[in-house]
Amino acid sequence: MGLTKTALFTKQQNEIAAMAKALAHPARIAIIQYLIKQNACICGDLVEQLGLAQATISQHLKELKAVGIIQGTIEGASVCYCIDPKTWKRYQQVFAGFLKDVDFKDSSCC
Amino acid sequence: MGLTKTALFTKQQNEIAAMAKALAHPARIAIIQYLIKQNACICGDLVEQLGLAQATISQHLKELKAVGIIQGTIEGASVCYCIDPKTWKRYQQVFAGFLKDVDFKDSSCC
DNA sequence: TTGTTACATTGCAATATTACGATAAAACAA
DNA sequence: TTGTTTTATCGTAATATTGCAATGTAACAA
Numbered sequence: 001m002g003l004t005k006t007a008l009f010t011k012q013q014n015e016i017a018a019m020a021k022a023l024a025h026p027a028r029i030a031i032i033q034y035l036i037k038q039n040a041c042i043c044g045d046l047v048e049q050l051g052l053a054q055a056t057i058s059q060h061l062k063e064l065k066a067v068g069i070i071q072g073t074i075e076g077a078s079v080c081y082c083i084d085p086k087t088w089k090r091y092q093q094v095f096a097g098f099l100k101d102v103d104f105k106d107s108s109c110c
Numbered sequence: 111m112g113l114t115k116t117a118l119f120t121k122q123q124n125e126i127a128a129m130a131k132a133l134a135h136p137a138r139i140a141i142i143q144y145l146i147k148q149n150a151c152i153c154g155d156l157v158e159q160l161g162l163a164q165a166t167i168s169q170h171l172k173e174l175k176a177v178g179i180i181q182g183t184i185e186g187a188s189v190c191y192c193i194d195p196k197t198w199k200r201y202q203q204v205f206a207g208f209l210k211d212v213d214f215k216d217s218s219c220c
Numbered sequence: 221t222t223g224t225t226a227c228a229t230t231g232c233a234a235t236a237t238t239a240c241g242a243t244a245a246a247a248c249a250a
Numbered sequence: 251t252t253g254t255t256t257t258a259t260c261g262t263a264a265t266a267t268t269g270c271a272a273t274g275t276a277a278c279a280a
Contacts, residue, residue: 003265004238009136015141017190023130025268026119029208033133036212039228040219051118052269058228060268073219077226077277078135080220085213092209098139099202102146102193109150109183113235114268135238153257163240168258170238187247187256 016098019091022067027052027060032083035070040082042075112125118209132177137162142193144211149187150192154187 006014023029030050035041043061047054061081064070068087072079116124133139140160145151153171157164171191174180178197182189 004135004137005162006136008139013136013139013143017134017136019131020130020139023208024127024134025114026116026123026127027114027268029123029126029130030119030171039215040193044225052115053267054227055229055271056269062228071219074227074276075220077224079227082219083214085212085214088209088214090213092211094203095209098133099205101202102198104193104195104198105149109181109192110185137238154255162238164241164257165241165259171238172258184246184257187254188259 017096019067019094022063022069025060027056028064031057031060031064032069035081035083038081041082042078044078046081126204129177129204130175132179135170137166138174141167141170141174142179145191145193149162150190152188154188156191 009017013018031046032045034049038045043057045055046061048058050057050077052060061070061072065072068084069091070081071084072081074080119127126136133142138162141156144156146158153164153167156167156171157203160167162170171182175182178194179201180191181194182191183191
């Protein structure tokens, strides 16, 4: 069917998966890293930097905006993008919480 | 085209994206959480727990095995799955490294 | 106004993912 | 051996993702 059965899982599980999905493409990782390095930039900079078509970059930016990890502010004809500090902290917390230390038994399997 | 242009990105960016992709489905999050809670379990347990078809669970297990986050050992007719401690630590390090603290300028955007 | 620049959106093609029934394979019991 | 249990794999359908050319839209300049 190709449709994830969201209802079978907890809210938390769906949230972690959705957050991971936003990071599940190298172009989006590259965008985030570039935004951190430059503090902020416009869409055109990313098109040059990454070597993907403008429409493609715009689509990736849309996805990152949808999960709230970046925000864009209109700056004349261009749009200035940057990391949203609040969502960034949430990402840190959620992933640190999920990837917590586990007390693995000796050679854990059976 | 539907084909990610892997060559445009660094090895590190591709790795982070691949690791995130493995976590980008709630069923796989649920499987990992259950494995941590129970220390280990067999495929049949997960089929009961999650309410997905056996073929579907088996497929998710295959993906998790492919990135090395879980390992399976044959135990008679069944297969015992558990978290791979080494890969788990790598996940912790990689995500902690990527989601590091950022010194956000005042209201960071432009 | 006309033209230009910067992005977003639309429409499409190629590929990937999700899900499951059916079937295969391997271990074991009777 | 035959049957049962457990998991993997195959085949298929439905849906999602990736990528880009073309087009739309908004801001600005001349």
